[in-house]
Amino acid sequence: MDILTLMAAFLIIVGGIAALISKSAFNKLIMLGVLTAGAVMLFVKDGFLDAAIAVSLLMPVGTLFILFLLGKKKEVKHD
Amino acid sequence: MLEQLPYIAAATVICLVLFVVIDIIWKLPKKGGVSGAEAIANDIEASGGSKHGGYMIGNIITSPDASAGTLLAACGFFIYGVIGAVAAAVLVFIGARICADKGFAGLTGALAATAVIWACTTFLGFAPETFIAGIVLAILIVEGLSLKLSSKIIGKLWGKRT
């Protein structure tokens, strides 16, 4: 077993569990970033470089949409 | 395997000095580039750190700076020699523009790191992958151990320059 494969598995498992049990929405987003790091490492390990590039460029786009929705919710709550 | 350890320690010191000097030359500790960097600086100052050191750490977090240039130049040099390092420098420049950063710290850092890594591997016998471990350890020293202490040290260096 390669040590970098173990590192990717650790990132995915710990990131997923911590995203499940954390309370704040921002902490959930940060933990999803940790999970995506492990997923990109597994893509690169098997040689799917195009999928790795696509996932790493689309990850911040999804984060931007979720942050936009969070801002909307906060505005509604303040009104 | 273990005989690479002194080379990795030397590469850590080289990378640390390189990116801190280039960031201070490009005046990163002066002010936050985007609003997120100022928020990080205020948070670090509220927990007992220095404000200018907080600005530099915030700028490193929110846009690719000389530290990112050093890492990606080391990666490019490990794969494809000088050509790969220069290609990584061009990609870092494009990435800095994507992150709304108007400076040239990333490009300068990548090109300077290319020159330093080329000199060290050609004349001093370093293996190229020692610089990847060196820059990871250097950023771990600056941002991973204690943000309060490292921001105070950077603020002191910035005060000495002005």
Add this chain to the structure above:
Amino acid sequence: MIVEAICALAAVYAVIRIIFEKSTLKKLAYLNVLGFAVAGAIVLLLPHPITIGAAVAYFVGATLESNAIASTLAIGGEE
């Protein structure tokens, strides 16, 4: 071998610091350390010329995600 071990240990240390840190803005600093370690590990996994593009794409994506989260926290305040 020892270079891979250093990248893996740095990533594990960064994840543990992310989980046990209270302030959301300080978590972003440790997320940046994790990004450095993962970008180094991607290059060590598969030495191929396109891997440079994958490493740069992952790093810029992680930085853009941190930028978006920090900007949203700066505007809206931590809730």
